[in-house]
Amino acid sequence: PDIWNQKQWEEFKEKYPWLDCRDRKLGEYARINIVNSRETRHLSCLMSGATTVLKQSGNESRNIKLASLGIKVKKHVDSKAQGIVHKIQDQRKVNVLGKTIEAISGVVDQATEAVFRTAYYLGKNNRPFSNHESLTELQEHSGVNMGYSATGIVNHIAKEMWKNVVKSLASSSSKLAVLIDESTPLNRKATLIVYLKASAEGESPIFVFLDLVELEDQRAEGIASALFECLRNAGFTDSYLQENWVSFVSGGVSVMLGRNSGVVTRLCSKYPQLFTWHCMNHRLELAVADAIDEVTIVNHFKAFMEKLHNIYRQSNKNEREFNEASAEVGSQILRLGRILDVRWVASSFRTVQAVWVSFGAFYKHFENASSDLAARLASPESLCDLALMYDVLYELANLSQELQAHSMTIPRTEHLVKRTTRVLASFKDSPGDKCEEALKAKDLGEFKSITLKPNPKLNCINVGQLLQNPVNNIEKHLSNRDDLLAALSILDSSRWSSNPSIRHGKEKVKRLCRRFSVNTEQAINGIRNCVENPNSEPEDLKPLMVCMQTFPCRTAECERGFSLMNNIATIIHPLMSNHLSNLLTLN
Template sequence: MEEWLHENWVTFVCDGTTVMLGKKSGVATRLTSKFRKLFVWHCMNHRLELAVSDAVDEVNSVNHFKAFMQKLYSLYSMSNKNELKDAAAEVDSQLLCIGRVLDVRREASSFRTVRAVWTSLEALVQHFKSAYHDETRSTKEKQIYRGLLDRVQSPEFLCDLGLMYDTLHELSILSQELQARPVTLLRADHLLKCTIRVIHSFKESPGQKYSEALEAKDRGMLYRSVALKQNVKLISIHPRQFLQSIVNNLEQRLSFEDEIIKDLGILDQSKWPSNPSIRHGEEQIKRLCKRFNLCKDQALNGMRDLLEEPNSKPKDLKPLINCMKTFPVSTAEYDRNFGLMNNINTDKRAVLLVSNVSNLMMINISGPPTSKFEPQKYTRTWLMSHHTASSIHSRQCRVKTLVESKSVWRIL
C-alpha cells in the first residue's frame, strides 16, 4: 500500500489549522517527510475566509456594522418568538435567514444575511417604530428599539449595507465557484484575479446597491418608503479603505507563488506569447514530469503538438492534464461527504456498521442516478437467499438438544 502511495499520491489539501499545517508535528509535515513528492495545498475557501477576516480587523468601522448585524441575529433568530410577523408577514421568511456575518464561515452565508436585511429594510423600520411606540413594553426595551430605528433609518447605515452587499456578493460567487467539483487550480487562479479586479473597480465605479444607497441619500433622503435621517454618531465604513483592504488581503492570502503552480500555468494558452517557439514551456514540462513520475518525452511531444495546433487536445498531454485535475482547490468535497455521512447515520439508524455506512456513502457519491438503477437482479438474489419475511427458511430457529442442556449442568 505504501509503495502504491509513493507512485500515485499527488496532493494533500487541508485547512490552515496548526494540527494540519504545523511546521514541527503537523499532519502535512509528517506526510511530506515520508512522501517527498507530495504537494500540500491550503484550502482556498478557508484562505478566502481568512482574507475577509483580516480586512475586517484592519478596518475598525466594519466592526460596528458587524455588531449591529449580530444584534439583529440575536433579536430575530435566537428569540423564541418572531415579532416581525405582525409588521410584514410576506418578508418573514427573508428575515429568518439572518445569521452571523463576517465570521469565519463561508462568504455565501454572510451575503445571505446582508441580502435579507436589504430586502426587509422597510419591514424592519416598521417593526422598530411599532415596538418603540408600544406602551406595553418597558422603558429599556423601547430605548433599545429606538436605537435600532435610528441606525436603520440613517443614510450612513444604508450606504454601509449597500457596500457590504456588493462586496459580499462578489466574494460569495467566488466561494461557490471554488467549491465546485470540476474546478482546477488554473481556473481558480483566473476566478480569483477576476474577482480582485471587480472589487478594485468598485473604488472608482460603485456597485449596484451602493449606487442605489448614494442616490437615495442625494435624492431627498428617501429610500423606497423609508425616510432617512442623518445620524452623526454613526461611524460609517470608508469605502475605498475597505475595498483596498479586501484586495490586499486577497492577493496576500490567495497568491499562487508555488513553483508547481507556476509550471502548471504553462498549459494556460492565454498566458502564451503571441508567437511562441516550438520549445516554449519545455523546462516547465520537464519539472512537472519529474515531480509526478510521468513520461517526459511523451509530455514534450504533446506540448509541441499543442503549440502547433492550439485548438487540439493531444493524447500525449492527457496524463499530465489528468494529474493537474487531481489537485483539489478546497476541502469543500470533504465537508459534503461529512454532511452526507450525517444524513445517512442518523439517530434512528445508529446501529449501522461502519462498513455499511461506507458502502452507502460510496453509492451516493460515485454511484449512478436512481433512474438508472435496475432492481430486478438484486431482487432475484434476495429471494433466492430466502431473506424475505414470508420465507419459511428465514424463520427456522435452532432448537437446543438435550445433550447441550445437560452439558451446562455438568459445569455447575
Template sequence: MKRVQSSISSFLTGPARKKTPLTSTQLKAVTVDEVEGNDLPQEKSGDEENSDVDRDGGSVSQHVVGGCIEPARFAKWQEGREWLTLSIDGSVKCTACCEVRGLGPNTDERLRIDPAFVNGIKAKSAKKLNDKISKHGKCQSHAICISILQKRHEEAIERARDVSVGLWRKKNEERLKATACCIRTAYMICQNDLSFKMQPPLIELQQLNGVDLGSMLHSDKACCNMLMFIAEKMTSQLVEYIKKTSVKFSILIDESTTVSNKTCLIVYIRMPFDGEVCNFFYQLIELQSCTGSAIRDTLLETLESHGISKDMLRSRLIGFATDGAAAMMGRYKGAATLLREEINADLTVIHCMNHKLELAVHDTVKRITEASHFQMFTDCLYAFFSQSPKHTRELEVAASNLGMHARRIGRVFDVRWLSSSCTSVTALWESYPALVRFFATLAEDNSRSNIERAKCQGIHSKMTKWIFLIELALVKDALETLKALSLFLQRRDATAVQAHSEVNIAVRALRSMRLADGMNFKCLKEEVDSMQTFKGVTICQPNDGDRQKASAFRDRFFISLADNVERRLDDSGVIAACAALNHSSWPTDEDERMMFGDDKLVTIQKTLAVEVSDIPLLLKEFREFKSHGVQGDNLRQLFSAVSTLPVSTAECERGFSAMNHILTDERNRMNVSTLNGLLFIAVNGPDVRSFPAQKFAEMWIKEGRHAADDTPTGKPKRPHEVRHQSKLFAQ
C-alpha cells in the first residue's frame, strides 16, 4: 500500500529536474536576514546554507534578483503571480512556461513560448524587469500554459481518484456484492408493489439457492430504509439535473385523497431529457388545506426545499397544467392565478384538455333529452348487475349458451374519462344477444317476484326497439371518435402543436356524422333493413314517428356534440398559436404559406421567453422550415420549449393509479413520506435488470451504513421450526 501511495505521489508531483526554480518559501528562507534589516553577513547554520543551494549544489545571490532588485521587493512582486520564480543565478523565470516548454497542438503555428522566461531573464532596471514580467503575464502563450497545467492537475486528480476508488472497490468486493443483492431485492419488492415483509422470505429463498447475502439487511425495516435511501438519491439526481440545465420546463399538479383519507397533491415536472420530453414524478405532498393559496404555498415550499428557487421558476417555468377545480383554476383565488401573481404574469396555464372534453360531452347529455335518457337506462343496467352477483352469473350462463362471452356492463357519461364510457357502450353492443336472452328468460320465470319480472320485461321491451338500437349505434360512433381524441391527449408525447389538429379532425368527423353514416350505424342499418334482426334478435319494426325521432336525435346530438367540443377546447392563447407550427394547418398556396404564422411564432417566442439570437432570423428559419422542412438552431429551441407545454394531466392520473397499487387497504397506515419515496421509485425508476444496484450499494456503505456481511447486532433470529404434521412431507 505504501508503494502504491508513493507511486501516486510521484505521479502527481512529476519527475525531478535539474536546476528546479526555487519557490517563494525557499526564497524567503534565503533572504530572511535582509528582510529583517541585517545588513552585515552573518554566519549561517547548516539549514540556512542548504536553503541557498539547489539540488546541484549552486547558490543564489542574496543581494540582487533579476540583475536589478532586492529579494524583498521581488517577494512582493510574486504576490498574485504564483508562476513567478528564480533560478540559481538570480534570473527570473516562469514556472508554467518551464513546465510546459512546448505548446504543440494546443495553439496555432505562430504562437510560441517566450524562451527568455524559460531560460531566465534579467534587466538593467526594476522598471524594465517589471514591464517584461507584466507583459509576459498578459501574453496568450502564458495563458495557454496556465490552462494546460490546470488541465494536467485536474486529470492527475481524476486519475488518482479513479485509482483510489478502484482499490477501495477491490478491497470491498465481497461486501459490495452482498449488499447490492440485498438492495436489488428491496428494489424488486418496490417495483412489484409488494409489502416490506417480503424481504426476509425472499432473502431466505436466495440463500437456499446458494447466494451469499451475508447476515444483515434482511429485515422488513432494512428493506424500508434501503428504499427510502434509493428514493432520496434519485430525487437528488433529478433536482441536480434540473438545476444544472437551462431548458424550460412545466409543472403538472393534481389533488386526490388516499385510502387513509389524507388529501395529497401530486407534482410532475415535464422537461426534455436526452432529446425527448419526459414527465418526471417529482413529489407527493400531504395538504393541510385545499384552498388555492395553500396549494400554491405548499408547491413553492416543496420546490424551494430542494433548491429550485423562485428566481429559477421565473426564468424557466413556462407551463402550469391542472384540472378545472375551483381551487386550481379559480379566477381570483385559484392556485394557478396566485402562482401567476407570485412567479410570472405570462405563465401559460393549461386546463387539462381531457377534462374539458368530458365537460363538453356532459354539456351535450344535459341538453339532449334522448342522450340523458340513454344514460339513465345504462345506469339502470349497471345497477342491476353490479348489485347482484347472481344476475351476473346468470348472464354469463346465457352468454355461454349462445357461444359468446358476456362483458361487464359499466356506466356511461360518468365522472371518468371518455375511454370508460366507450368501453361500457362497446360491452352493451357486443353482449346485446346475451342481454336480450337473459331478460326474456327472467321475465318468464315464475319463481321471480312480480316487481322483478315486470322490470325485466320493461328492459327487454326497451332493448328490442328499433329506436334504442339506433341511439346505441349513434352514441357508439360518437364515443369512438372522441375516444381516439382522448387517447391522443393522454399520450406522453402529445404536444400543443398536434393537439389543435387532432381536435379539428374530431370536430369535423362529428359534424359529418349528421349526414354520413358511421361504421356502427351502417352495420346496424344494413342488417335490420335486410333481415329485421340484429345479431340474431328480432327487432320491432319502426313507424314513421320513430324514424322522425331518430332523425331529429341524430341531427341535434352531433351538432351539439361538435359545438361543445369546439367551444370547450378552443384556446385563444399560446396553445392555439402553436397550431401554426403544424404543417397540416399551412395553406396549400406557396405565397400564402410563406408568410403564414409569422405573427403567431413571435407570440409564442415572447410568451414562453425563448432566447433567440434575432427575431428576423427566427422568422427566416421558420420560412425555410415551411419550404424545405429544415429546422435552424433558433427554431429548434422554440420547438423544444413548445413541446414542454403539457396538454393534459393524464400523467397525474397515472401517478394516482400507481399510488393506489402501493397504498392498499392492508397498508393504509403508511406515512405520506414513505409513500412518496415508493411512488418515486415505481414511476421514475428503471426496471430491475437495468437498476444499478452496485452504485447504490457503494453509496450506502460509504455513508457509514451497515453492509450485508457485517456482524449482526441485537437479538438473534429465532431458529426455524417445522410443524410436526409437515415433517411427514419434509422427509
C-alpha cells in the first residue's frame, strides 16, 4: 500500500506469510474451493477461487490509516474464515484424502491378495474347492477380510496368466510349435490336450500347457476345427499363426496322420509352411511292436511273463507269499507289470528287470506254489531269454527316456536313434552284460545259488533275428522324407568338414529362412561368422537356432498332462473341462 514503505511490507510479510499484495491492495489470494459448506457460506472471505482484500481508509491522516489497516489485518487473522482456509491448506499439504483412499485401497488389496493366495493354493495342490470355505473362515478369524469363490479366482488367475503368455509371445514374434494328443479321461469324454513350445524374448524354448478341449467329433475335421478354435480363443490371430506357427506334433493314429484327409493334411492346407512330425516315442513303440510280432518265439517269453504278472497282481495271497520268500533270500522287490503291450517301452524293461533282480525270490515261491513254473524259470533257456530281453529293452528304454528330455531336438534325436541301432547290432558279435552273465551261469549250471536244469520243451530266442528286427523296424519307422532334416544338419558344426567354404550351408540356411519367415540376410551373416569361428555363437544366427530348437520331437508333455489331469479329475473336483484346464494351467 502507499502508506507502507518496503521495510514495513517485509515486516508484515514475515509476520503474516499468507499476506499478499496486488495492485497495491493487501489480501489473501487463496484458491480454495469449499463446496456446500453451510458454516462458511456467510464468512467474510470469497470462497471459490477469489480473494480477501483489505482496503485502507479514505481521507484520514497517515497515522490513522496505518492504525486502521493494522486493525483490519488483525481482524482478518482472527476471523473464522481465515482459520478454515488455513486448515484446508494444511490438509491439502499433508494429502489427507489421498492417504485415506490409499489406506482403504491397501486394505482391499490385502484382502484380495489373501483370498487369491488361498485359491491358488487349492489349485496348485489339487485340493477340493470345498476346502476354500474353511480356509477363508480360518483367515477371517485371524482378522483377514475375505469373500470370493475359489472357482472364480482360479479361473481368473489362469486367464490372466495366459493373457501375459500370449502377449509376450505376440510382442516378440516368437516361433510356435503345437503338440496335441487325444485320450478318454475319467469323465469318459474324448478330450484333446494341447501344449505349446515357444521361446519368449529370445530365451530357450519351453513347453506350456494351453488347453483341454472336449471333442464333439473325433473325426479329422472335428479335431482340426477344435484345434483352430482353441488357438483363436487363446488370443492367437491368423496373421500371427501364418507368420510364426512352424511345427505340429501328434501321435500316430490314422485320423491324425492320414494323407488324404487327416488332421495334418488339413493343417498344412491352411498353413503350408508347417513342419509336421510324428511323435518319436510313439514311432519307437511301433518299431518294437513290429519287431516282436515278426519274432514269433518271443510270444512264449511274453506269455510266461504275463503268467507271472497275473499270479501276483490278481492274488493278495500270492503276493504276500512272494514277499515272504523275498525276505528269506534277501531279494529286492520290484513292481511286476505287463510286458510289450504298454505305451512306453521303459515299462516293459522294468518288468524284465523285476524278474531278473528278484529271480531267487520267484524260484523260492514257485518251489511250493507251482513246480512247473519253478522248473521253467530255473532252465538255462529261460535265463538266456530273460538276459537277452534285459539287454535289448535296457537300450530301448534308455533311448525312450532320453527322447523325453525337455531340451531334446530333432537332430539330437536322429543321432541317438542311430547310436542305439548300432549298439543293438553290436550285440550280435559281442553279448551284452546280462547275456554274458547268463552264458557264464549256463556253463556253471547255477545262477544266484539256484541249480539250472535244461528244459527240452523250450527253444531259445534267435539272437540274430531278435537283434536285427528292431534295428530294421526302428530305421523304417523313424525315417522321414522331409528335406528339413538334411537342412537342419547345417546348424551342427560338429558335422562340418575340417576346412569348410565361407559359403558353406548358404542354400540350406536360405531354405530354412524362407520356410519359417526368419531374416535370411541376418542368418547367412551368422553362418559365415560361425564358419570363421566354429567355437563361437554368432548373435545373427540365434533367431534361426531358436526357431529350430522350437521343433518338438515327441508328445511326452501331453502324456504328462493327461496323467496330471487324472490326478485332478477325481470326485473332489468337478469334471468340467474348463475348470480342469485352468487347474492344469496353474500346475
